[in-house]
Amino acid sequence: MASIKDSTSNNNISVGGMITMQSSLIGKIEKARRYAQERDRVTFSHFTVNFRGEHDAYIISYDSGQWRCTCNFFSQWGMCSHTMALERILDAMLPGESVMPVLNSPAQGKLIPE
DSSP states (O other): OOOEEEOTTTOEEEETTTEEEEHHHHHHHHHHHHHHHOGGGOOOSEEEEEEEOSSOEEEEEEETTEEEEOSHHHHHHSOOHHHHHHHHHHGGGSOGGGOOOOBSOTTTOOBOOO
């Protein structure tokens, strides 16, 4: 069984003599794990990504609630499958006003269910 001991000279922790790590670093790793589970702590304000679509690669940007995509569909509709996919991926990490409503058809005006 591995033993854990705290060296008073440098706060390193040795497990079975194989791993030596600062005890403060262990606390940071645990905090990072908790933060990663609490995605609502992060809100994006702007970013640019490369998106590899089925037919081509596109550049998508987000800045202050506004989406941009270099695909032809976005230039006509102001939304596209690439930006909608990123909205789903980033979910709660985007401000609420950045999420675009998606319609089944312009005539019906019904929202597509999740």
